[in-house]
Amino acid sequence: MQELSAEIWKALDGLRGALPAPHSIEVLLYDAAHHMGMPEDEANRTHLEWASLKTTDAYATLTDARMRLLSASPSERLHSIDEMLARSARSDHGVVWISQLPARRIAELAGNATRVRCAFDASLHPALLLSMQERFVRFASQDHTTCQLATMVSTIIETRLDVVPANPFSRTDAGEFDAEIIMSPFGLKIPSGTDIPRSTLSILGETERSRRLSSDPVAIADGLQSLSKRIVISVVEGMMFRAVGVEPIAREALVESGRLEAIFSVPGGMVFPHTGVATNLLVLGPNGQTRHGVRFINLSDKRFAGKTVRGRPEARPESSWLDAIDKELASDERFAADVTISDIKAKDYNLSLERYLLPPAVMAVEAFLTERQVRPLEDVVEMIRPLSLGKEDDGEFMIREAVPADIGDDELLTEPKKETLIERAQLRKARNQRLMPGDLLLSIKGTIGAVALVPNDAAVDGDSGFWTAGQSFMVLRPRKGGSSSIALFEYLSNNAVRETLRSLAGGAGIPTVSIKDLRQFRVPVLTPDEEAGIEANFWDRQNQLAQVRARIAEIEKSRKSSWPHDKLHEVGA
Structure with a gap:
């Protein structure tokens, strides 16, 4: 089949100069579909380009490419089209086309459904694969170009695909389906004029459009109001833990619905090869069959992911995502974890994989702490959260503000390079977060886990020139009778402990460890001799x-x- 694709590409080389490369693929598909019986669409841009070629010598080249494509079987045609479209897939809010391996794995998640609804551009390839299995498949998209592509490819591979040019979230296309695949563009802002059913809005706590909405939480609410027995929803990784807008409401509704069966954590590049953004596939079951647990599955695991020459993870051909949902887990399995609904509630409905499927380093820390007496971090240190001090161009006093880049290779904080001028009115606030020798700076935002010890020669006197911490840090000041600052530093600077801290991160865009989690972070109790x-x-x-x-x-x-x-x-x- 790769030989066929190479032959078609070679034939299309003759169109260089007449058409841009992506357009030549569209014109080829239009020509092939028209040859297979698709009516002409004179208002379409591709039709105009195709018609202009018919009166030129380049049309013989196009005919040669078309004949090579149609000489193959329908499945071979789709494989060749996949290879062509994978080179020119669009990647603005996602991609129009996802490649064969992940498309097959996603299509398989529909199970034995005989009627499937596929929503939004990225679901087109799974839709085509399902339609080749003699199922009734509807493809809904508001993008006219993608709908035209769907019609052309389904005609070429001789399968029936019900293409509906409409916004899938509006639910204007009536019908009953056994399964749905919803792959909306990530983070897309939904205009206030968009017609979204009240049943969808009510799940998000919205009776009217009083707040800005984005595609990810709306996709979850859209799936929850569906009566289909199997629903697959693609969302961006941040949707699993962020506290932005209605996203926490969507997560809680998802968990409390009792329909959430599994969450696949998808590494960046595996499904959407033109972006490194990590994503999640949510698998929902029938309404009314309450589940008491959720399976978290790590598709970065070696049984699911391989590496291409470009370094991005690629789905293994022999792996099955569908089987992973119900596979019995051995006690030492590390690719998946079954988590009770009560555990998810205890973590405030955070659905990030790292909260439940512990990395080896985190497990090592857990085993280490079980052998010792431990205390929560808030019991051994005073936590000082740096506040914004503002900046005055002609301020009377100068302070130095530490950032992670000021941590020296000797693990001590060096003199901060950032100088900030402040007025006297801000001085009291600055004094309250002045760094003292023996303080620890722990980064809890962005570069999570970076830690430094404030040296004995840190500037502490006077009203100008003293050191403070930037807002990405938390200042840890050992309490009297608590842990030694050096001993605590040695523990927090351990790589396994840092990874454990990073596993607690959440937030809106920039990973952040919450104050609540930091307070309860466990540290070992040491003897004076230790x-x-x-x-x-x-x-x-x-x-x-x-x-x-x-x-x-x-x-x-x-x-x-x-x-x-x-x-x-x-x-x-």
């Missing part, structure tokens, strides 16, 4: 690092004194 040994090791390591830096400085000095650096050292300095 703390003394940890501190001795820490300072011994600092001394060794100082010696290494001194040696590197000597080497650099020697280099600068040799040719040609001794003659050119000022040039470019």
